[in-house]
Amino acid sequence: MRREPPRTLADYAPLAFPAIMLVVFFVIPFSTMIAVSFFRRQQGGFYTPDFVLDNYARFLSAFFGGVLGFSLMLAVMVAVICVSIGFPFTYLLTKASRRAQIVWLVCILSVLSLSEVIIGFAWSTLFSRTAGITNLLVAVGLMAEPRALLPGFGAVLTGMVYQALPYTILVLYPSLVRLDPTLLEAARTLGASPLRGFFNIIVPAQRNTIVATLIMVFVFALGCYLLPQILGRPQHWTLSVLITDQAIYQSNMPFAAAMAVFLVLISLALVGLTLLIGGTGRQHHDA
Amino acid sequence: MRKLHETRLSRRAVLAAGVAGAGTLAMPSILRAQDRSLKVGVYGGYFKDSFDANIFPEFTKATGIAVESVAEPTGEAWLVQLQQAARAGQAPADLSMMSQTSTLKGQETELWTPLDPGKIRNFDDLLPQFVAKYPDGRVAGIGAVAWYITLVTNTDVYPEAPESWAALWDPANRDRLGLLALVSNSFLLEVTAKTFMGGTDALDTEEGQLAAFEKLAEVKPNVRLWYRDEAQFEQALKSGEIPMGQYYHDVTGLAAADGFPVRSTFPKEGGIQDSGNWVLSRASDKVEEAHIFVDFMSQPEIQGLMSRKVGTAPTLKRDKLDLTDEEFAAVSSEIEPIIPRYDLYTSKSDWLNQKWTEMIVG
Numbered sequence: 001m002r003r004e005p006p007r008t009l010a011d012y013a014p015l016a017f018p019a020i021m022l023v024v025f026f027v028i029p030f031s032t033m034i035a036v037s038f039f040r041r042q043q044g045g046f047y048t049p050d051f052v053l054d055n056y057a058r059f060l061s062a063f064f065g066g067v068l069g070f071s072l073m074l075a076v077m078v079a080v081i082c083v084s085i086g087f088p089f090t091y092l093l094t095k096a097s098r099r100a101q102i103v104w105l106v107c108i109l110s111v112l113s114l115s116e117v118i119i120g121f122a123w124s125t126l127f128s129r130t131a132g133i134t135n136l137l138v139a140v141g142l143m144a145e146p147r148a149l150l151p152g153f154g155a156v157l158t159g160m161v162y163q164a165l166p167y168t169i170l171v172l173y174p175s176l177v178r179l180d181p182t183l184l185e186a187a188r189t190l191g192a193s194p195l196r197g198f199f200n201i202i203v204p205a206q207r208n209t210i211v212a213t214l215i216m217v218f219v220f221a222l223g224c225y226l227l228p229q230i231l232g233r234p235q236h237w238t239l240s241v242l243i244t245d246q247a248i249y250q251s252n253m254p255f256a257a258a259m260a261v262f263l264v265l266i267s268l269a270l271v272g273l274t275l276l277i278g279g280t281g282r283q284h285h286d287a
Numbered sequence: 288m289r290k291l292h293e294t295r296l297s298r299r300a301v302l303a304a305g306v307a308g309a310g311t312l313a314m315p316s317i318l319r320a321q322d323r324s325l326k327v328g329v330y331g332g333y334f335k336d337s338f339d340a341n342i343f344p345e346f347t348k349a350t351g352i353a354v355e356s357v358a359e360p361t362g363e364a365w366l367v368q369l370q371q372a373a374r375a376g377q378a379p380a381d382l383s384m385m386s387q388t389s390t391l392k393g394q395e396t397e398l399w400t401p402l403d404p405g406k407i408r409n410f411d412d413l414l415p416q417f418v419a420k421y422p423d424g425r426v427a428g429i430g431a432v433a434w435y436i437t438l439v440t441n442t443d444v445y446p447e448a449p450e451s452w453a454a455l456w457d458p459a460n461r462d463r464l465g466l467l468a469l470v471s472n473s474f475l476l477e478v479t480a481k482t483f484m485g486g487t488d489a490l491d492t493e494e495g496q497l498a499a500f501e502k503l504a505e506v507k508p509n510v511r512l513w514y515r516d517e518a519q520f521e522q523a524l525k526s527g528e529i530p531m532g533q534y535y536h537d538v539t540g541l542a543a544a545d546g547f548p549v550r551s552t553f554p555k556e557g558g559i560q561d562s563g564n565w566v567l568s569r570a571s572d573k574v575e576e577a578h579i580f581v582d583f584m585s586q587p588e589i590q591g592l593m594s595r596k597v598g599t600a601p602t603l604k605r606d607k608l609d610l611t612d613e614e615f616a617a618v619s620s621e622i623e624p625i626i627p628r629y630d631l632y633t634s635k636s637d638w639l640n641q642k643w644t645e646m647i648v649g
Contacts, residue, residue, distance in 0.1 A: 063644075
């Protein structure tokens with residue numbers, strides 16, 4: 001079927017609603033944030049409209065650089081782990097019976113209904129010494145005595161992967177379920193092992209999906225601010241935690257806004273870089 | 288501010304509020320008969336609910352002045368709203384419960400109408416820390432609510448109660464402490480100064496503040512959790528997962544009364560006493576009603592009622608109160624408290640916050 005390009009103003013009308021939503025819920029708040037990031041902080045007051053660079057200057061220090069680096073590293077790790085687990089899982093899921101797929105998808109969707117707070121507290125209980133999973137290991141004789149698995153980097157990573165994995169699977173699923181099964185059959189006929197077929201045929205065929213999913217999970221993980229507080233030590237606090245501190249507890253909106261703008265710019269740059277590298281070999285597109 | 292207090296709202300308080308609400312609905316004529324009224328801003332959540340249920344009806348009964356309570360947002364948002372409204376000659380509330388830091392910030396712009404001590408009968412019996420004064424001696428605010436943050440322990444893990452805040456520094460307590468995560472709500476600089484530097488006056492200078500940071504950094508290996516969310520620490524304290532830390536005295540007492548193995552100790556250096564004031568917006572014309580209200584709230588019977596029903600520490604001297612020793616110990620102590628250096632959190636808040644974050648994250 002050939003699509004007619006839009007000609008009259010009326011043809012563009014269906015775009016109006018999403019455009020308005022985008023302006024109201026993204027462009028206006030984001031512009032406000034950029035504006036506030038240049039306002040003057042009044043210690044003991046709030047802020048006054050102005051154009052000062054102090055807020056950005058304060059951010060440019062080794063300390064905040066370190067926190068930013070850690071946040072980015074953590075988000076990249078969460079993205080890579082989620083896709084490494086989610087991709088093979090979703091592929092196998094699409095090969096399962098329709099009934100099994102529905103059951104799995106419902107279970108995965110139900111995880112989405114849990115808030116970050118509930119996930120954080122649930123994992124902090126599971127990782128605790130007094131009531132956690134190590135007690136099970138002691139009961140079956142694998143460990144001598146129960147111990148706490150938190151706070152620590154492993155706990156933060158586990159919590160964040162747990163939170164992001166359902167999104168990963170839901171993003172990968174539509175694309176994988178439409179994957180042409182004859183591709184792999186052809187590879188098998190030509191003598192490829194299933195594993196070789198998976199890595200040499202399916203993964204390259206889904207490269208764009210994988211890159212898009214990595215970016216989505218990365219951005220999702222970057223905004224996480226509760227799990228690092230609940231499951232980590234202060235070294236594991238992300239930039240989002242410090243932004244919350246400034247905005248809510250210190251009433252320092254200009255500095256919080258400046259940090260947030262910085263975080264958005266850096267992540268946009270990283271996403272752009274990924275698309276640049278990932279997009280060069282682009283030959284086909286989904287119909 | 289004290290988020291836990293919102294969740295701590297007891298079923299009894301809800302029922303009481305419900306009964307009170309139904310009562311007002313059933314008696315609209317009485318409400319209309321009261322031509323005098325006062326709008327009072329109260330911290331939203333636990334404080335507002337218990338004041339509405341237990342304290343304001345008593346005031347209306349005694350004075351005939353109706354109270355319209357306004358839930359204040361947390362943080363400095365309420366101060367900012369009052370300031371902007373006052374510029375336009377408006378008062379979203381006549382009297383407000385205001386944190387000490389916000390009281391000082393309001394003083395800088397003369398936001399508070401000075402209160403007349405002559406109209407407050409028990410003025411001379413107030414503890415000195417509950418009279419907030421302008422630099423020239425005029426009274427800017429009178430203590431409204433106060434509470435203690437003390438040294439708390441799990442009794443299963445610590446059969447003996449610790450005696451001093453120095454226990455936080457004890458190498459034997461490695462990885463066992465839960466402390467508040469912000470410089471402006473943990474007041475640990477003050478604790479450090481009182482315990483090791485002879486008093487909070489040591490924080491007068493920047494050298495003193497840096498020395499306190501240095502001493503406080505020694506506590507880091509002992510800290511398992513720097514908490515913002517109170518429920519998180521309370522749960523860990525009850526289970527013994529994190530057996531020592533700083534926490535609210537009254538809440539810990541309630542948990543102990545419920546049978547949890549926890550205790551709250553006033554260390555020999557004193558508990559940390561945080562509080563809020565009643566302040567009157569300069570845009571309000573209810574000056575007389577406001578004085579009647581502050582006078583009423585500062586009576587020994589009402590302070591006693593608040594200690595029993597709301598769990599606040601009394602603002603009056605111990606010997607003026609009708610509280611039994613047990614009731615008094617549940618909310619307060621006669622050991623001289625550590626009073627936070629609120630002045631520092633107005634003049635040097637950003638610097639202190641930056642140093643603090645670098646200390647605990649770095």
